[in-house]
Amino acid sequence: MSLDAPSTNARYGSNAGQPLTRRDGVLKVTGRATYAADNHPDGMLYAVTAVSRIARGRVTSLDVEATKAHPGVVEVMTPASRPPLAHDPDEKMPPFGFRIEVLQDSTVRYANQPIALVIAETLEAATEGAALLNPQYDADEPRTGIDDGLRFDPPAVGVGGPPKAAFGDVEAGLAKAAQVLERDYVTPAQYHNAMEPHAVVAEWDGDHVMLDMPNQALAMSCASYATYFGIPPENVTIRSPFLGGGFGSKAIINGPQILAILAARALKRPVKLVLSRAQMYGPVGHRGGTWQKLRIGLNNDGQLTALHHKSISATSSFDDFLEPAANASTHLYASPALLSEHEGIRLDTGTPGPMRAPGEASGSAALEVAIDEAADACGMDPLDFRLHNYAETEPGSGRPFSSKALRECYAEGAKRFGWAGRPLASRQMRDKNGFLVGWGMGTALFPCPHFPAEARATLRADGTALVETAGADMGQGAWTALAQIAAEALGLDPEQVELHSGISTLPDGGIAGGSGHTASAGLALNNAGKDAIAQLSELATNDPASPLFGAGNIGVEARAGRLYRRDDETRSESYAEILARAGRREIVGTAKASRDPAAAEAHAMFSHGAVFAEVKVDPDLGQIRVTRLVGAFAAGRIINPRLVESQYFGGMIWGVSFALHEEAIIDHRTGRIMNADLAEYHVPINADIPSLEAILIPENDPFVNAIGVKGVGEIGITGTVGAIANAIWHATGVRVRKFPVRLEDIIG
Amino acid sequence: MSLSISLTINGQPRTIALDDPRVTLLDLLRERLDLTGTKKGCDRGQCGACTVLVDGRRINSCLSLVASLDGADVQTIEGLADGDALHPVQAAFIEADGFQCGYCTPGQIMSAVGLIKEGHASGDPERVRELMSGNICRCGAYQGITEAVLEAQKVMADKKGRNAA
Structure with a gap:
């Protein structure tokens, strides 16, 4: 592909279709892009999970005393000492909620399940403390092969998808076929293995919590965490500007992160937890065989x-x-x-x-x-x-x-x-x-x-814009592509559009998953931008001092930072001029966007x-x-x-x-x-x-x-x-x- | 117990009072010196995300104990650009789209800088792919990475040629 060739998808006067380099490029090549585990609030403690070496059974003992005696260890969380949660972790939380393992009891349901959390002043002390727990087990026979497991008819597959689809009569079709092929195929369990291990830095302020974590679904996760901790969703703030790869594994709440957040609340100090590579083969999802x-x-x-x-x-x-x-x-x-x-x-x-x-x-x-x-x-x-x-x-x-x-x-x-x-x-x-x-x-x-998403587009007095939607750039290039979409809607160059994203306090950008983020957040930004332009047009076309006076909203077009009359290209006015004369510091466009259900x-x-x-x-x-x-x-x-x-x-x-x-x-x-x-x-x-x-x-x-x-x-x-x-x-x-x-x- | 370790990090001499002999260079940089550009992907020398240059050579900083590095010269991703002017390898990574999520990128870039400096790479893409294979990129930006290394190498050779002329 030649990146210099004009895209056939380009629209007149639009930047979209242009192969711009990544907006986050300089941050990422200089090491200044901040991932969750790069945060280090004052007084921060380190948490390390201890995980099960058996795949089924229960933990019969943990040498908590040995761990506590290790210099630097502050606390050990086990099923006996784990503070309560406001939501039963064995209850699913729709729509994407899963049952999670958060030390609710001594049962082991799979290898690498968390069985304790060790919190210490340093990473080295927490790591060694976890190794000193010396867990003893009562192990049952594991069932991990196709011949071992219990078979069942699922009510749904994937995320609420239909388990069965039938059209026509397959048996009749096979019976009248000239030849029938019957073949068996096997695919293995696979693990996402994003380069960035799952991590969280949790810091409580009263009943508010700030979470630095890689997250593909900010608004949904805030609601889930709020439910687990018995606080209103607005008390949870998630910062997730970048993910070091998600691939689906960072859209769903997992047990270790909940435990670290609990520890931070109990100890009244910020806590950082980063899973080891080996620990990512268990509690954070995988592709089933x-x-x-x-x-x-x-x-x-x-x-x-x-x-x-x-x-x-x-x-x-x-x-x-x-x-x-x-x-x-x-x-x-x-x-x-x-x-x-x-x-x-x-x-x-x-x-x-x-x-x-x-x-x-x-x-x-x-x-x-x-x-x-x-x-x-x-x-x-x-x-x-x-x-x-x-x-x-x-x-x-x-x-x-x-x-x-x-x-x-x-x-x-x-x-x-x-x-x-x-x-x-x-x-x-x-x-x-x-x-x-x-x-x-x-x-x-x-x-x-297509996921419902929201966005805000603010046209500023100098004719530039700030656009906002809460999503993460996990490598797909969201910051760049979304700014291009917003710039097109606003009739501006992408350089004139500042994009804020990656924190849950911004309008809900939907889910960065299902290959739907650019479409979902992009449509919201497009609509918010158009809303801002419509308001600006309203100002100009109703102002007798404007060359656009009387054109009506649909009678103007936004392009290169100016509104033009559609029927007379010589009559135009810049955004800055329109705002200045109206005495407005800014115009804020908003949108909540989803797919047209009739088209779907x-x-x-x-x-x-x-x-x-x-x-x-x-x-x-x-x-x-x-x-x-x-x-x-x-x-x-x-x-x-x-x-x-x-x-x-x-x-x-x-x-x-x-x-x-x-x-x-x-x-x-x-x-x-x-x-x-x-x-x-x-x-x-x-x-x-x-x-x-x-x-x-x-x-x-x-x-x-x-x-x-x-x-x-x-x-x-x-x-x-x-x-x-x-x-x-x-x-x-x-x-x-x-x-x-x-x-x-x-x-x- | 505290060990006194002298390091030069990105050109700055530092004396580190090391209170724990278990600390790796990676954890020193990230957790104690606030140099978080270097990333931890596996903590056992398998992924290359923590690659830095020590005395000009590429190493996995997760496998190096600080206690064994007294007197070493360490260069990390933070020390590569000259103010706002990107190093040719950094600029080439942006232009060739040699990354997506960016998490392995500091390690990829330090690896590329190291191998260009060592003079191993040549203009052969096959050789570059082989030499960059200690750095895993799960997003799959390998095509851009290879292009970036080749391009940066060319830019650096041209610059060197001009300076010599």
Whole structure:
């Protein structure tokens, strides 16, 4: 992509579509961006959690005396001494609330569960104090494998999603098919592993509390914390200007943070808690494993007659978050009969949660391999097969898509990759070193959720603006893209727009999740900006001294810091002049924005894409390298192509990770994760990543929201996982249906 | 017990009264000297977020005990820019969008500065990727990181060439 080329999405006089560099760039490259654990209020204490080494049972003793005797240790919090909470932690708190482990009793429900909190004057003393607790256990047999756990029919999957979708008669469709494919796929438990461990610095002032913490959902979290501590929501302030990565793991309240806040209240001193890397494999969510089955009926023309996708999704023994994997099949390929369904399985692990593309990632991994297998079974090119089964309307519901430039993604991606001429059979290509070469592809798809959000836009006397909404910049580039959206609405250059964000006292910016933050907070900023401009127009057009007098509100246009008469470009006035004459210091526009429910009801709303992968496999050792990855994505209007390209790259790298690297490996005898660290839980490093290409396919969506923005944060994973697995088959002839794909699968 | 340790940090001589021999360089910087630009990602030398230069060499500050560093010269991310003028590596990271969340960025940048200084990188992107692989970026900004290192290296070589001429 050339960043110099004008975007086709640019509107006249607008900065949107321009590849501005990040507003927080200088802060982040100089070390001055402040993350939660960088705060250090006077008198601060350090808290360290002690965690369980067993996965099921109870703690029978803790040597609190030994810990208290260690120099510097101030307090030890155990189930016996933990101060009360105003909300029962075993009661779920809707909508995103989970049961949490906050020392309510001595029961152990998973390995790495907090069993005590040690508070000390220094980090070193707290760490050593926690190690001195010498916990004794009464251990029960852990249930961590698919054959061990209790199966159940879930009332919901994901966050309140339907566990089942059925259209048409799948069994009839399979019965009349010329051939039926039935395949099983396995995806492992994965852990978010944001670079920044979960942290909190809590400081109480009476019954008010200031929380520095990474947080993807400020307003919702304030309400939850308030409930736990029995104070009004406005008494909780969360500062979260930056997150060192969230990926879904920092949207939901977790136990260790609650304990640290409790300790700060009890000890009347600020407390800092930072989880260790190993402690992030337990109480702060993960992507639950899945065991998926796909049944695909195919007629003689290579069309689907039925598609059945079932996922057995793992959750904890005490709460429900089921990876909604099977739902990935309900929106993508045309089929007269569709059935997606889920079963739950209870394991002795921490409760899973949303992790980048929850459901779509695992579900797409299985679906895209199954579709590749179906194409092969029909003797068709995988791209032709997908085009042959292209859904013109949403499968099942028949609703039109609000926009769907997937054909363009296929075409442009295939062209750039050089897909044409790919041999149909596997094991046909070798490079000059004798490595097996394979090409594979996958379709990418992600929904466009929209969260209610609020914003304020203040036009100031000097003609500049301050815009405010409470969200965090967790790397998606929110500060930059949101300022661009606000600047467009206000008819200003982005440099004239100051953006305040990252603290809960500002208007609720919604949730930075579901790839919906730019659309949600962006729409609120757009509307607030337009509100301010409408008020300014009102002033000018009603003022006989203004050249705009009598034009009426809709008779003027805001551009480059001036209002212009639409019918006479020579008549205009600057914002500063209008405000000065009216004797106004500022004009404040506000907005509460959500999606138009009628548009949402009438349309299926998704971002789409196509990913093409090349792998090279050592024929003797089975070692797999991804050598090329091309993704083409259509996600509505692109506000900042530089940042969007980075989001796509990040998603595609998560796809590489899913396909080849990530897996929490559990010792089923102890129920403990054996690779709970960044050396053995593999994530891609720089040398694993080939040259990537992300193509931004223009797409105009008049329905998704008034600013035409879909989401880009998660879609890159979907499609990529399948593309890589399919390329591995194409290179080797070995079809691996268990992720991550390992070299022993190839040579075994 | 208190150990007296002399360090030069970002060009400033400092005498540290160390009350605890367990303190790592990373925790000294972050918790005791208010130099929080250096980040803790794993505390066991696996992620590279805590990379700083000690006597010009790249090290994981989480694995270094302060007590073993008496007399050392430490450079952190805070000491890289010259006032408001960014170091070429910092500027290149912004231009190439070599970061997203920014948490691994100080470590990535110090690693890049170290390897350019060591003269190991050359203009080969494959080699840069390999040499930058001690620094994990979970957001997946690797393409930008590699571009930034190559670009900064070029800028620094050009500048050196101009100064020599």
